[in-house]
Amino acid sequence: MSESALLQQLSTYTHLVVSWIGDDGYPVQTPANFHIDGENLRIRRTGLVLPTDRTVNIIASHIRPQPGYGYDQRRYLSVWGTLAPEADGFIVNVQRHWGWDEEITPFPEYVERSNPQAKHYLDELSRERGVEIKPRLSAFWTFLLATRLPFLTATLVSILLGIAVAGYDGQFNLWFAFVTFVAGAAIHIGLNVANDVFDGLSGADEANFRPTQYSGGSRVIQRGIVPLSRMVAISATGYLVGSALGIYLVIETGSWELLALGLAGVFLSVFYTAPPLRLVHRGLGELTTALGFGPIMVLGAYAVQTGELAWEPFVASIPVAILIALILYVNEIPDRPGDAAVGKRTLPVRWSREAVTQAFLIAALAAFAVIVGGVIGGALPLPTLIALLAVPLVFQVYSGIQKFYNSPYELMATMGKNVQLHLVTGLLLFAGYLIAVAV
């Protein structure tokens, strides 16, 4: 901040406090009146004699009390310098300054920017005591955050849809359905955690100071809650469990198509962020996600039930593929600065605001056009048109992106709505198949 900007900001405060180190070694403080005169900060004479032979610190702070709550509008400016006497006070020779205004740097961002200081302090405390002092969360919250468990709805929707299409074709095995879901969830957990591991190693998450509950990773590594090595172990366990169950299903069904789909799914999920491919860094994140959570997972669930592949589940998978890719796509919008900083060239990094916004609308509407086209073409049963009830959500998300493109925290509600768009559409498609089976 330039000195004129500093003075401009200081002029918004009502009062300030001058402090210096007294001769007894204690800090001395006095409130002081001040005014900004041209390019100078002037302090009026105070009842306590202000020193001119040492550094003073001047702080201006502001809050707005909110009865029954506490306060808001937190901001402060702290200035170091020396005082030069003049007729009725002092001119401040500003040497340096520091401050925070939650209107400019929202509290969550301020916290993220301070992670290194927290780590430094806890490391020092650990060194002093000879035992590791680290931040703690309950096992429940740690697991939920580290694995980003709520995002498993993506797996749930795809597998339910694949099973529903198989059911429509007269095939259903409850045990296989259960194993399919556990295998898919395990791979999904492996993927989520691997994503954090590789984004942690590349520095993408560390460079992102504006994470939200939908974007910027789980933050458990950056916050020192789960060490990188444990995240690697969790990810590997997810992949091992998922792969073992997948092999079991291949053996039970004898479906080589299922083996091919499983291998493709694991390959895409690992190399989504893992070097050397790092597909998401090449602008292929959306395509990879669409393939993984769309055709691969829906066809995989279908193949487990029927032992073969078919066009109908492929068509049914396209809308959820597009909508899951759009979750990633919208979630990448607030991550743009951090991603760009480490060369993670996602589509929102590559494209203009207008292009990103319009591409969302076109892609989301295309998902519903596929449903209509699928019904007309006979690939989807008529009741799946019930999924069109989710169309209004498209426009709510579109409007939110337009309004809050550059405001990560305000965009959070839109990101949540976008997750709903995928979930609701997927579940309505599932419901459409159930209706079709029933009638």
Added chain:
Amino acid sequence: MSWIPAPVTELLDKALVSELTVINYKGEPTTHPLIPLWDGELIYMTSAVLFSRKLEFIKQNPRVAVAITDPVACDSLPGRCSIRGDARIIEDDPHTTWEQVLPLWRAKEPAIDLFVSKRFAFPLFFERSIIEITPRKVTWWEDGRPESEPRAASTEEVSS
């Protein structure tokens, strides 16, 4: 019963924000806005490890001062004060020890319960240390006018 004059204890009771001045590694003052919590004898503040430079400074030099100067943050009390004292950091377990002063904190900022219930969202914000300040000397401006001569009292005067 505290030796601190009533006009100052009233400010300590009411203030939603104060200015804590500590001494940095270069021997200069550095000031941070913090909520002052007052139990009738000692002043308490808490600091997240996220914003822990002040804690490092206090560990190196425990001499501090606390100013209460914003009438808006003091329920419109006109007075102003500054309290010099000695600080110590209490952080046996940064995860839980600070909760000792939660009742005092809650009294001034009821919303803290809401934030504590969502501590999973800001885990490092709730790894905290207590700054306990023993007052040694107070100066206060009853009329709140900085240009007037402040009154002063100290523990030495009381004990003598």
